[in-house]
Amino acid sequence: MPRKKRISSKFFPFSPGIPWKIERGKYILPQISSNIWNQVLVDKNIVITVPFGGLLESFFSLSVAEALNFFDGKNHKVFWLGPSQYSIFPRLQNLSTICYKNITKEILEKYPAPIFFDQQNNVYINILHNYLTRYSYWGLYPEPVDTPILFQIFKNMCIPFDKKYIPHLRKMHGISFADKLYETNKLRPRNKFVLIILDENSTENTLNWSVRNIKEFNQLATTKRLKTVVFTKNINKFYGSNILCFEYNIKNILDLISKSWMILSNKIDWTFIGMVLSGETHLVARETKGPYDLFSNAELISAENSIFTDRNPLSPIDVFSICEGLL
Numbered sequence: 001m002p003r004k005k006r007i008s009s010k011f012f013p014f015s016p017g018i019p020w021k022i023e024r025g026k027y028i029l030p031q032i033s034s035n036i037w038n039q040v041l042v043d044k045n046i047v048i049t050v051p052f053g054g055l056l057e058s059f060f061s062l063s064v065a066e067a068l069n070f071f072d073g074k075n076h077k078v079f080w081l082g083p084s085q086y087s088i089f090p091r092l093q094n095l096s097t098i099c100y101k102n103i104t105k106e107i108l109e110k111y112p113a114p115i116f117f118d119q120q121n122n123v124y125i126n127i128l129h130n131y132l133t134r135y136s137y138w139g140l141y142p143e144p145v146d147t148p149i150l151f152q153i154f155k156n157m158c159i160p161f162d163k164k165y166i167p168h169l170r171k172m173h174g175i176s177f178a179d180k181l182y183e184t185n186k187l188r189p190r191n192k193f194v195l196i197i198l199d200e201n202s203t204e205n206t207l208n209w210s211v212r213n214i215k216e217f218n219q220l221a222t223t224k225r226l227k228t229v230v231f232t233k234n235i236n237k238f239y240g241s242n243i244l245c246f247e248y249n250i251k252n253i254l255d256l257i258s259k260s261w262m263i264l265s266n267k268i269d270w271t272f273i274g275m276v277l278s279g280e281t282h283l284v285a286r287e288t289k290g291p292y293d294l295f296s297n298a299e300l301i302s303a304e305n306s307i308f309t310d311r312n313p314l315s316p317i318d319v320f321s322i323c324e325g326l327l
Contacts, residue, residue: 010137014116015040026136027143030114030129032158040115041076041123048096050082050127051103055199056269058086060153061127062167065095067157070164081124088250092169112137114156129156132291148300149291150272163301166276169254177252178259186244193227193244194323195260195274197253199267200233206286207266208313211237217316218243224327229256257281262326264319268292279304282326284319287311 007029009019017040021029032040046068050061065078079099080090090096114129131152133142145152154161181187196207196214209217218228218241229244231253238245246252253270254277257263262282263274271285275298285294287309294307308322 012113012116012137014111015113016117018113018115020113022137026141027130027134028113028137030155030158032115034159037158044117044121044123045077045079047079047081047099047101047122047124048127049103049108049124050080051108052105053082053086053128054269055086055267056149056272057127057131057153058082059089059167059269059273060150062089062093062095063154063165064125064127064157065090065093066165066167067159067162069095079122086250089167089169092171092251092254093167094170109139112139114158125156127153127156144290146290148293148297150297151300152291161300166301169277172251172255177249177255181244187227187229191227192225192261193229193259194221194262194264194319195253195256196228196230197248197263197265197267197270198230198232198234199248199265199270205266206268206271206288207264208286209264209266209316213316214238214243215241217319220316220320221323224323226261226323229260262323272297275303275305275307276301282306282308282322284308284314284322286313 006024008022008025010022011019018032018036021031023029048061048064050057053061061082068076068078078096080096081099081101081103087098090098108126111126114126116124130145132145134145135142151161154165178187182189187193214230221228227244230238231246231248233248235245235247257274258278260278260281262284263271264284265271268285268288271283271294274281274283283294283305288294294309298305298307310318
């Protein structure tokens with residue numbers, strides 16, 4: 001028989017009223033009862049805290065605001081404290097106010113639990129507590145965390161995950177970027193198009209395509225009447241081709257994701273966002289294991305996308321072959 005994990009409880013002065021469960025005398029578990037959750041948060045301002053998150057973490061941190069809206073409606077003032085370059089996400093969701101407090105990593109390290117309080121009636125939900133690696137509550141004994149990355153982002157809310165908490169962008173209305181493309185006949189509503197998102201700020205490169213590779217894919221795609229749409233900060237490199245190329249703009253990318261036929265990106269974060277914004281979009285990416293495994297995350301949120309991965313970098317011909325099989 002497998003040994004039962006030893007669980008104890010401990011209170012901390014920075015989160016009064018919460019009996020945190022401690023695993024093996026070391027690790028805080030992000031679990032509290034619904035009764036305690038409601039008692040400690042009553043009449044408090046909620047600060048979704050993700051100051052050092054990237055694109056993926058900033059977008060999916062909004063799940064907390066969705067959950068609060070579902071449970072509490074307007075009973076709490078909700079704030080979002082995250083990187084300024086991703087503040088477009090809470091603005092489009094329209095459930096929280098941007099918080100401009102300066103919280104350093106050193107400050108967060110003083111609060112080794114996912115929820116902590118200050119003296120100004122604020123409750124902070126630290127989205128990145130024990131994220132990817134967990135530590136004892138005194139900062140030692142690191143252990144890798146292998147659960148799906150979307151679960152890791154949401155777990156610090158301390159309530160069970162539900163796919164209805166996936167962020168909903170309420171202010172994506174009015175004349176959209178896609179509408180403007182339709183009006184100018186750059187795209188037609190019936191056009192199938194492959195969306196390629198190049199994030200030049202990314203330290204990773206899961207696509208590993210050069211400009212030449214993208215042009216090669218576009219030539220192949222054109223034979224099947226597929227349009228190629230590229231977002232990049234270097235649009236001049238595509239001058240002279242029939243590729244629809246636009247400046248990298250998060251709002252415009254979000255709008256086209258929901259209408260795209262297929263998504264490719266050098267940053268896996270956009271693949272995850274595509275997964276939740278459009279269940280009909282085909283996703284093609286380099287194979288990733290562990291927390292970033294696309295299939296385990298898709299199962300978690302009951303995504304309906306067709307997902308294609310390979311352990312080796314996918315060439316333009318590889319991706320075109322996938323397209324041919326889908327048409």
